[in-house]
Amino acid sequence: LQAREPMDNTSRSRQDASAHVLGTIARKRAGELLPARDIKRLIEDFVAGRVPDYQMSAWLATVACIGMEIEETEALTRAYVAGGMSVDLGGVGKRVIDKHSTGGVGDKVSLVVTPIVAACGVAVAKMSGRGLGHAGGTIDKLESIRGLRLDLAAAEVRALVNELGMVITGQSAELAPGDKATYALRDVTGTVESVPLIAASIISKKVAVGAHGLLLDVKTGAGALIQDHAMAVHLAQTMVDLATRFGLDCRAVLSDMSQPLGFAVGNALEVKEALAALRGDSIPGFTELCRVLSRLMLQLALPDLSDAEADQQVSVAVSSGAAHEKFLQWARAQGADAAQLANPDLLPTAPRREFIRADRTGWVESIDPRAIGNAALRVGAGRLVQGAPIDHSAGIVLQRRVGDAVAAGDCLAEIHYDEGDITSAKNLTASAFTLGISQVCVPPVVHQVFGAASRLQR
Amino acid sequence: LQAREPMDNTSRSRQDASAHVLGTIARKRAGELLPARDIKRLIEDFVAGRVPDYQMSAWLATVACIGMEIEETEALTRAYVAGGMSVDLGGVGKRVIDKHSTGGVGDKVSLVVTPIVAACGVAVAKMSGRGLGHAGGTIDKLESIRGLRLDLAAAEVRALVNELGMVITGQSAELAPGDKATYALRDVTGTVESVPLIAASIISKKVAVGAHGLLLDVKTGAGALIQDHAMAVHLAQTMVDLATRFGLDCRAVLSDMSQPLGFAVGNALEVKEALAALRGDSIPGFTELCRVLSRLMLQLALPDLSDAEADQQVSVAVSSGAAHEKFLQWARAQGADAAQLANPDLLPTAPRREFIRADRTGWVESIDPRAIGNAALRVGAGRLVQGAPIDHSAGIVLQRRVGDAVAAGDCLAEIHYDEGDITSAKNLTASAFTLGISQVCVPPVVHQVFGAASRLQR
Numbered sequence: 001l002q003a004r005e006p007m008d009n010t011s012r013s014r015q016d017a018s019a020h021v022l023g024t025i026a027r028k029r030a031g032e033l034l035p036a037r038d039i040k041r042l043i044e045d046f047v048a049g050r051v052p053d054y055q056m057s058a059w060l061a062t063v064a065c066i067g068m069e070i071e072e073t074e075a076l077t078r079a080y081v082a083g084g085m086s087v088d089l090g091g092v093g094k095r096v097i098d099k100h101s102t103g104g105v106g107d108k109v110s111l112v113v114t115p116i117v118a119a120c121g122v123a124v125a126k127m128s129g130r131g132l133g134h135a136g137g138t139i140d141k142l143e144s145i146r147g148l149r150l151d152l153a154a155a156e157v158r159a160l161v162n163e164l165g166m167v168i169t170g171q172s173a174e175l176a177p178g179d180k181a182t183y184a185l186r187d188v189t190g191t192v193e194s195v196p197l198i199a200a201s202i203i204s205k206k207v208a209v210g211a212h213g214l215l216l217d218v219k220t221g222a223g224a225l226i227q228d229h230a231m232a233v234h235l236a237q238t239m240v241d242l243a244t245r246f247g248l249d250c251r252a253v254l255s256d257m258s259q260p261l262g263f264a265v266g267n268a269l270e271v272k273e274a275l276a277a278l279r280g281d282s283i284p285g286f287t288e289l290c291r292v293l294s295r296l297m298l299q300l301a302l303p304d305l306s307d308a309e310a311d312q313q314v315s316v317a318v319s320s321g322a323a324h325e326k327f328l329q330w331a332r333a334q335g336a337d338a339a340q341l342a343n344p345d346l347l348p349t350a351p352r353r354e355f356i357r358a359d360r361t362g363w364v365e366s367i368d369p370r371a372i373g374n375a376a377l378r379v380g381a382g383r384l385v386q387g388a389p390i391d392h393s394a395g396i397v398l399q400r401r402v403g404d405a406v407a408a409g410d411c412l413a414e415i416h417y418d419e420g421d422i423t424s425a426k427n428l429t430a431s432a433f434t435l436g437i438s439q440v441c442v443p444p445v446v447h448q449v450f451g452a453a454s455r456l457q458r
Numbered sequence: 459l460q461a462r463e464p465m466d467n468t469s470r471s472r473q474d475a476s477a478h479v480l481g482t483i484a485r486k487r488a489g490e491l492l493p494a495r496d497i498k499r500l501i502e503d504f505v506a507g508r509v510p511d512y513q514m515s516a517w518l519a520t521v522a523c524i525g526m527e528i529e530e531t532e533a534l535t536r537a538y539v540a541g542g543m544s545v546d547l548g549g550v551g552k553r554v555i556d557k558h559s560t561g562g563v564g565d566k567v568s569l570v571v572t573p574i575v576a577a578c579g580v581a582v583a584k585m586s587g588r589g590l591g592h593a594g595g596t597i598d599k600l601e602s603i604r605g606l607r608l609d610l611a612a613a614e615v616r617a618l619v620n621e622l623g624m625v626i627t628g629q630s631a632e633l634a635p636g637d638k639a640t641y642a643l644r645d646v647t648g649t650v651e652s653v654p655l656i657a658a659s660i661i662s663k664k665v666a667v668g669a670h671g672l673l674l675d676v677k678t679g680a681g682a683l684i685q686d687h688a689m690a691v692h693l694a695q696t697m698v699d700l701a702t703r704f705g706l707d708c709r710a711v712l713s714d715m716s717q718p719l720g721f722a723v724g725n726a727l728e729v730k731e732a733l734a735a736l737r738g739d740s741i742p743g744f745t746e747l748c749r750v751l752s753r754l755m756l757q758l759a760l761p762d763l764s765d766a767e768a769d770q771q772v773s774v775a776v777s778s779g780a781a782h783e784k785f786l787q788w789a790r791a792q793g794a795d796a797a798q799l800a801n802p803d804l805l806p807t808a809p810r811r812e813f814i815r816a817d818r819t820g821w822v823e824s825i826d827p828r829a830i831g832n833a834a835l836r837v838g839a840g841r842l843v844q845g846a847p848i849d850h851s852a853g854i855v856l857q858r859r860v861g862d863a864v865a866a867g868d869c870l871a872e873i874h875y876d877e878g879d880i881t882s883a884k885n886l887t888a889s890a891f892t893l894g895i896s897q898v899c900v901p902p903v904v905h906q907v908f909g910a911a912s913r914l915q916r
Contacts, residue, residue, distance in 0.1 A: 018646065025648035029523055053512040058647035061516035065487055065523035188476065189516035190483030 017041075017050035021059055028062050036075035043079035043178040053185055060182065060191040068196035073238065074245050076196065080178035080204035087154045087175070089125055089210045092161050095301045096123045098211035099293070100202055102226065102235070103135040104219040105369040105376075106260035109290055110138050110168065111274035115327040116294045118166035119317040122301040125161050127171035127209050134373030135225065136267065136382060139170045144268035144347055144392040146337040166330045175208035176201075193226060199238045206243065213249040213300030215293060216240070220447060221258030223369025233448070240451045249300050251451030255289055256443050259367040259402045262286035266381040266395010268348040269416060275344050278324040284401055288445045291315075296449070348393035350416035354426055358406040362435040365402070371432035372396055372413075378425040379417035391418060396429060403442040406435060475499075475508035479517055486520050494533035501537035501636040511643055518640065518649040526654035531696065532703050534654065538636035538662035545612045545633070547583055547668045550619050553759045554581045556669035557751070558660055560684070560693070561593040562677040563827040563834075564718035567748055568596050568626065569732035573785040574752045576624035577775040580759040583619050585629035585667050592831030593683070594725065594840055597628045602726035602806055602850040604795040624788045633666035634659075651684060657696045664701065671707040671758030673751060674698070678905060679716030681827025691906070698909045707758050709909030713747055714901050717825040717860045720744035724839040724853010726806040727874060733802050736782040742859055746903045749773075754907070806851035808874035812884055816864040820893040823860070829890035830854055830871075836883040837875035849876060854887060861900040864893060 024038050042059065045051045068076065089096045097117065101107055114124045128138035128150075139150050152160070152169040160167040174180075179201045186192050186201075206214050216239050219225065220232035236252040243250035262283050264273040277283055277290060294317075295310040305313075317323040328341050340346040376382060380391035397414045400406055413429050415422065482496050500517065503509045526534065547554045555575065559565055572582045586596035586608075597608050610618070610627040618625040632638075637659050644650050644659075664672050674697050677683065678690035694710040701708035720741050722731040735741055735748060752775075753768040763771075775781040786799050798804040834840060838849035855872045858864055871887050873880065 022646075022648040025519065026651065029648075029651075054515040054643065055647055057512040057516040058519035058649060061483065061519035062523055062648075065520055185512065188480075188510075189513055190480040190487075190520075191516060193484065193487075 014050050017045040018052075018055060020045065021051050021055045025059050025062050028059070028066055031066070033069055034072050034075075036071070036078070039072060039075040040079045040082070043076070043182075044082070047083070047177050047181050056182065057185055057189040057191070060186055060189060060197065063197060064191040064194035067194075070238065070241055070245075073196040073200050073242055076200040077204045077207065077242060077246070080176040080182075080200055081208050082178065084177050084208050085154065085172060085174040087125070087127075087157050087209045089158065089161065089212070092123070092158050094123050095213065096125050096161055096211040097213040097215065097297045097300050098206055098209055099124065099126055099215045099217070099297060100206065101217040102198070102202075102219050102224065103137070104257040104261055105135060105223045105373040106262045106265045106270065107136065107219070108138075108141060108262065108264070108270040108274045109217065109286075109293060111141065111271065111327070112277045112290045112323075113294045113297060114166055114168055115278060115330065116290070116314055116317045116323040117297045118164070118330070119322040119326040120298055120313045121165065122298055123161050123165040124167070124297065125157060125209065125211055126168045127175075127205065128168060129171060134223070134370050134377060134382070136265070136270070136373075138168065140382070140390060140392075141267045141270050142168065144271045145331060146340050148331055148336040149334050152334070160330075160333060164330055164333055166326060168330070169334075171205060171209075176204040179204045195231060195235045195238050198226070198235060199242050203239055203242045203246065206248065207246045211248070213297070214243050215297045215300060216250065216252035217293060218252050218254050219257035220254055221256055221369070221443075223257040223260065223373060236448070236450045251296055251300065251449060253293060253296065253446055254448040254450070255446050256285070257369060258443050260369045260372050260398060261289065263398045263401075264395065265372055265376045265398070266416065267390065267392040269395040269397060271347060272344045275324070275327070278318065278327055279321075280318055285442075285445050292446050350391070350393040351418050352416075354415040354417070354422060355411045356413045356415070356426065356429045356433070358408055358410045358412055358433075358435060360435060361407045362405075362437050363439045364400050364404045364406060364412075365434040365436035365440050367398065367402055368432040371428045372398070375415065375425040375428035375432070378428065379415060379420035379422060391420070394418065394420065400433075401442075403440060405439070472508050475503040476510075476513060478503065479509050479513045483517050483520050486517075486524055489524070491527055492530050492533070494529070494536070497530060497533040498537045498540070501534070501640070502540070505541070505635050505639050514640065515643055515647040515649070518644055518647060518655065521655060522649040522652035525652075528696065528699055528703075531654040531658050531700055534658040535662045535665065535700060535704070538634040538640075538658055539666050540636065542635045542666050543612065543630060543632040545583070545585075545615050545667045547616065547619065547670070550581070550616050552581050553671065554583050554619055554669040555671040555673065555755045555758050556664055556667055557582065557584055557673045557675070557755060558664065559675040560656070560660075560677050560682065561595070562715040562719060563593060563681045563831040564720045564723045564728065565594065565677070566596075566599060566720065566722070566728040566732045567675065567744075567751060569599065569729065569785070570735045570748045571752045571755060572624055572626055573736060573788065574748070574772055574775050574781040575755045576622070576788070577780040577784040578752075578756055578771045579623065580756055581619050581623040582625070582755065583615060583667065583669055584626045585633075585663065586626060587629060592681070592828050592835060592840070594723070594728070594831075596626065598840070598848060598850075599725045599728050600626065602729045603789060604798050606789060606794040607792050610792070618788075618791060622788055622791055624784060626788070626792075629663055629667075634662040637662045653689060653693045653696050656684070656693060657700050661697055661700045661704065664706065665704045669706070671755070672701050673755045673758060674708065674710035675751060676710050676712050677715035678712055679714055679827070679901075681715040681718065681831065694906070694908045709754055709758065709907060711751060711754065711904055712906040712908070713904050714743070715827055716901050718827045718830050718856060719747065721856045721859075722853065723830055723834050723856070724874065725848065725850040727853040727855060729805060730802045733782070733785070736776065736785055737779075738776055743903050750904050808849070808851040809876050810874075812873040812875070812880060813869045814871045814873070814884065814887045814891070816866055816868045816870055816891075816893060818893060819865045820863075820895050821897045822858050822862045822864060822870075823892040823894035823898050825856065825860055826890040829886045830856070833873065833883040833886035833890070836886065837873060837878035837880060849878070852876065852878065858891075859900075861898060863897070
């Protein structure tokens with residue numbers, strides 16, 4: 001910071017860039033609206049390496065404190081996308097629906113709703129990420145399946161959408177270079193929890209993918225990225241507004257993450273649970289959420305479809321086996337081992353189990369999803385640092401959900417593991433359960449739906 | 459940010475430190491009060507290199523946005539001082555007064571009030587800094603005097619206070635290591651303008667020096683570090699509160715920086731003006747401010763002294779020549795060239811002058827101090843980057859002040875220079891003057907005084 005070189009053109013452009021950042025920090029802190037051109041320049045300069053990390057993090061922290069107006073968030077989203085690749089789904093000749101979840105514990109929804117919607121004849125292109133911290137990622141879960149390729153090029157994505165009406169793949173870092181550059185910095189500077197920064201990050205990647213409709217699943221509750229309910233509502237509204245400004249038909253569901261979703265937490269365990277759901281098993285909470293999301297995705301593609309008609313199509317897709325068959329077709333098309341898919345018992349299975357039992361009789365009052373997510377982490381189901389290897393077989397299988405009655409000695413949860421810190425995992429899992437002396441209400445699965453359906457009628 | 463090494467003890471302690479910073483950022487943003495131990499640990503970790511710049515800058519930006527309660531600012535001040543050196547003036551056997559200005563254009567007050575107060579028999583120890591940007595620094599000004607040593611060790615400081623009752627020296631970076639570490643980062647991350655961060659930075663160094671009384675000169679107006687009046691008031695109150703918590707008797711003056719102070723702006727030019735003031739010349743605004751500050755410094759040492767008695771002592775110190783003689787004694791004691799001091803014409807003098815003239819008849823409505831400070835910078839009187847050399851002879855001498863009448867063609871200001879960008883300096887100086895068609899009120903020199911005098915009566 002102290003030593004400065006004599007100025008040549010490069011250092012002069014760096015000085016100009018630095019002066020510009022300092023100006024935007026001061027103006028944002030003073031409550032001024034940042035013009036789109038200033039936000040564009042800031043991200044351009046950062047991506048080009050003209051702004052050092054310590055200045056960008058001060059800008060991000062200032063935005064996280066002060067917030068942004070929707071016009072500023074729109075400008076940031078546009079700046080994130082600038083210079084990136086596009087998957088260009090606009091040209092595939094049919095309406096394509098994308099889906100995104102803000103992430104939670106046991107959230108294997110994408111593995112179920114994508115084939116259901118595709119089986120109903122609506123094309124779905126799902127770009128997914130990896131998990132970090134207590135929440136898992138769809139790509140990590142799918143890597144439990146031997147042979148499945150999850151790094152498809154844009155041309156392959158378009159071909160699968162055309163031929164099969166379904167694709168799930170990892171998202172290319174090149175979709176939104178500005179988001180890629182800032183995301184890693186946000187993660188290490190405590191600036192993740194910010195509505196405009198989250199909204200711009202998510203929507204920029206969706207804009208780059210270029211689907212026609214987008215369904216957002218915004219989690220709320222103790223296991224969500226954003227735990228504060230009002231902030232989650234604000235995030236859902238902001239993202240719907242933002243996506244609409246970029247021409248995407250968008251709706252958002254505010255769904256419950258006050259306990260883990262479904263019974264299984266952990267990669268192969270969740271794939272097995274998703275396959276069971278596709279075969280028609282009813283999983284409390286999880287099945288209901290999958291059906292609501294599937295219905296809304298169908299309606300994004302077919303705005304004239306009534307709720308009842310859409311629900312009926314979803315039911316038939318599952319009961320007829322069409323959704324399950326669509327999943328198998330899709331997985332084979334992306335290279336999956338057919339034998340493993342035909343028999344989910346061949347998916348990675350942990351050699352050891354520990355059982356967590358109730359120490360008294362009563363009712364399950366709450367199950368802390370963060371404690372469960374962290375317990376799964378401790379036995380290797382996720383990663384604490386980017387790029388670390390994970391054990392796809394490891395995780396937690398809940399045996400009880402909130403509202404269930406238990407007798408002393410009943411099994412509350414199983415820990416599936418091989419290596420890792422089983423003592424911590426046991427303590428975390430046991431501590432996640434609160435047993436009460438009376439029955440409690442089960443929280444609703446879907447709290448709210450955002451995005452005017454009427455806007456879609458055209 | 460992406461690649462991470464396998465964890466050894468060092469990286470583990472870095473990870474712990476990082477996790478701690480992220481926690482304090484999130485809690486500060488959520489409006490929580492940070493406990494003193496968390497602030498202490500954060501600064502310790504940063505000084506020890508366990509927290510990267512990009513995380514510290516996010517923390518600083520968050521504090522700049524959200525602010526801090528006085529208890530947090532006190533903890534930050536204590537953390538800044540921890541592990542630093544002390545000048546230890548507590549043991550010199552008499553009450554010692556320190557003085558600090560938040561800085562402004564033409565602010566050579568310390569050169570005048572220090573010898574006045576010392577001539578009145580009250581010991582003054584003044585630790586000064588260098589200028590950066592549009593405002594000059596006392597050390598740069600004094601370096602105009604050949605031979606003067608301004609890097610005294612703590613023992614020399616104590617000896618001069620004892621023998622002469624006066625010392626002015628540069629401040630050792632070792633006084634407040636936490637402040638030193640964060641100061642450079644604040645400068646390049648747009649986090650300078652924050653009341654708690656400024657207050658902790660200033661008061662930490664004063665606590666380390668360890669004088670008994672402290673007079674703060676907080677500038678307000680266009681040429682001040684903090685231009686917003688309400689924020690300057692808040693800063694003055696915060697610093698008085700903070701200094702008092704560390705056992706310093708403290709008062710603060712909110713003084714005017716809506717125009718440059720005195721006529722001279724530039725290092726040797728200001729030394730000459732200070733010497734003239736010590737010889738009894740009356741300089742509008744400047745003389746008044748020096749007398750008020752001198753009186754308040756005397757009263758910090760001698761709480762029973764009435765305003766009238768103190769004013770009388772100050773007048774006699776100047777009119778008798780005692781203050782001027784004290785300056786010469788002091789300068790010789792710190793190695794200054796006696797001939798140069800006896801004849802100020804031997805101080806550095808610029809070879810060239812340009813005159814800025816009024817383009818019409820009227821009254822001076824305003825003189826933008828930033829434009830004048832920047833004009834002086836352009837001809838080499840200050841530095842834009844730390845460590846750059848300066849031309850001690852260069853600067854601006856105003857010929858008119860706010861409220862003065864001017865006739866078309868009158869000289870408004872002289873630019874003294876040798877090299878540098880004289881065209882910019884001329885344009886800036888000319889643009890600094892606003893001439894109006896009617897006389898305007900001259901702003902008061904002292905806006906407000908903070909710190910209860912009653913608290914000092916003991």
